Amino acid sequence: MIVVSGATGRLGGRVARRLGGSTKLLVRDAKRAPQIEGAQVAVAEYADGKAVEEALRGAETVLMVSAAETPDRVAQHRSFVDAAKAAGVRHLVYTSFAGAAPEATFTLARDHWATEEHIRASGIGFTFLRDNLYADFLPMMVGEDGVIRGPAGDGRAAVVTQDDIADAAIAVLREPARHAGKTYDLTGPEALTLAEVAEIIGGGVRYHAESIEDAYASRERYRAPRWQVDAWVSTYTAIAAGELEAVSGDVAALSGHPATSLRELLSAPDAG
Template sequence: MTPSAPALAVTGATGRLGRRVAERLAAAGTPQRLVVRDPARAPELPGVEVVRAEYADGEAARRALDGVKTLFMVSGAEEPGRVEAHRTFVDAAVAAGVSHLVYTSFFGAAPDATFTLARDHWATEEHLAASGLRTTILRDNLYIDFFPLMVGDDGVLRGPAGDGRVAAVTQDDIADAAVAVLSEPEKHENARYDLTGPAALTLREVAATITEVTGRQVTYRDESLNEAYSSRATYGAPAWQVDAWVSTYTAIAAGEFDGVTAAVAELTGHPPTSLAAHLSALNAD
């Protein structure tokens, strides 16, 4: 790479979160390299290089990360081989000479987490800890952005979440927090931040807020486990994916998404966005 090549690389820029981060960095005039699976889908931004590599392709990833010092790694697509792909990419980052990796993990990541995909994040964190890299772990709570999408065509938000609470956070707030870390990574070496919204809500409260702000009548139905699996069987998804969907709700019921933190405000300088404010902004667009 040339001496002027960006020392910062961003993955996932064709997705919701990585694109937000790349756009914010570009707006601030920060040179960056976008490492993506499909360059044709990468955003066209000033001061940006685009290179193709997949997490599971170690050699392509090593080439793509040549010259990079700080790497923003968005967790890969939800699929059975995700952990192994993550490990391959982390090893490629080490081989390429990356010194600091910022990883988007998940709130409550643990080997025995109720939410099955949070176990993948724990395994990735463990590999990062053994890699020798300086790291910053962003443990994102559930996305507020997804709440309206979780409502069925019949206006019912259904799942076995009981009266558990979830401290969901917007993707915009996560992106702001990530950019704050990437702008001064040395201040966040080997730190872990739990990123949440301003309140922990039950799904009944989520449904009531959607109704109040949007005018769409939404109710919450607390399903049994059998009902949850049955209502999702029509999608024809593989068993591991249905398990992930259902365990999102059972993790809420278990209290594993509860607990509001001040991390978003401390990193970004602004308070996290509430569900009502997020919905109001969507309606205004």
């Protein structure tokens, strides 16, 4: 049995629908679970180890979609991994992030590194899918005034579509033994500056390179907690540092088709 966690989300939902009825969907709210004929539905919060263990019992392979961004996300992930081990899961496919490392510029990439380390230590078989920034979300970075603002300078990011990540994940889930112990960098076919991103989005959108100080100041109006603002700003500084610019062929190698460019994504008939 394959279990897909986060099945109500954009990525988990894509994977669940492609896999079809031979799956169990792990969700927080059963009412929001995708309607997939033959699929089972289990309800559990990542932090609820007992519920997760019960939901995963009997599963051999699990797609572990990273939890929502919260200050205790690593603790939630550790609880999930420990429950998976207790349930007898043989292989975890974890959606990590490009450049995951203890000193990564992007603060949340450090969370992913900590999770990877806990999975390694658990003894469960694993595959890590280190996703670059989601190309699908780039239009959401555009402000009401048509400007993308952030301290990314002239740095580049090899942004990747969620459909491509889903296709890569499915290839691993269907043949986990072939991918045991491997880490894949899932990227688009090219690395783009945010000025190039703005041009591709079109409609007069432009990019303004903020200073780090200005980036923090311009986000004060959201009254978000400091850890969250740090994450927002460090998304851009990671680009500036060159930590998201490497282009990989792993999407094509896993999915069997070329990675989708941002231009192709935005020009698709159902874009948006």
